[in-house]
Amino acid sequence: MATTNFFTELADMEFTGDLHLTISHGNDGNMIVSALLRNNECRDDAKKMIPPMIFRGTAEKLDEAFLHDLRNPVEQVSELLCKMDDFMQQVENAKKQSAMGKDKVSVEKKEQDKKDKKYTDAMKKAEELDSEGKWKDAWLVLNNLENVDKEHIETLRIRKSKLREKFAPDLFAQGALPEKEMDEQTDEAGADFDEMEEEQF
Secondary structure, eight states: OOOOOHHHHHHHSOOOSEEEEEEEEOTTSOEEEEEEEEOTTOOOGGGGGOOOEEEEEOHHHHHHHHHHHHHHHHHHHHHHHHHHHHHHHHHHHHHHHHHHHHHHHHHHHHHHHHHHHHHHHHHHHHHHHHHTTOHHHHHHHHHTOOSOOHHHHHHHHHHHHHHHHHHSOOGGGTTOOOHHHHHHHHHHHHHHHHHHHHHHO
16 A cells, blocks of 8 residues: 555644545546635634635646645634634733723722712811811811822811811910909909008008
C-alpha cells in the first residue's frame, strides 16, 4: 500500500478549530472538495458569513495542489476567527467595565445623597432649636456634623458662630455678685461714708 503524507501535512498547518472536509464527485468526472474551518470558541456570529473553500479538479491535480492551496486560506481564516473572538472578548470586557462604572457612579450618588440629606436635616433641626431659644442644642447639632462638603463649610461655620454668640456667657458678668450681697455692700459703704463726714466736722 502506497504511503501518503496527507495527514502529516495537515498536522503541519497552523489553525485553531475543526477543519471539515466534504468530498464529492462532479458530473464532469472531477472531484469537488469543500473545506470549512469552524471555531466553536469564537462567539462572533459573523463567522457564519465565512464561506467554505471549494477545490475542483481531477484526483491527480488535487493530489498535486490541494494541500498546498489549502494551507494559506485555512491559516488566514483561523487567524481571522481568533481575532474575531478576541474582539468579542474585548467587547464583553468593555460591557462589564461599563456596568461596573455605572454601579460605582450609582453607589457614589447614593452616598452623596445620604451626606446631603444629613447636612440638610441638621440645618433644619438647628433652625427649629434656634427658634425655640435652644441655641446651645442647635450649635451641638451642627457641631456633630462630619465629612461636610467644601461648599457647605463656610455656611456651617457662620451659622455655628451666630449660635455661639447667643448662648456664650458674658465674661464681665462672671464676677458680679448676687443682688442681695450687692445691696449689703452698698449699705456698708454708705455707713462708712457717713462716719467720715462726721469726723471731718
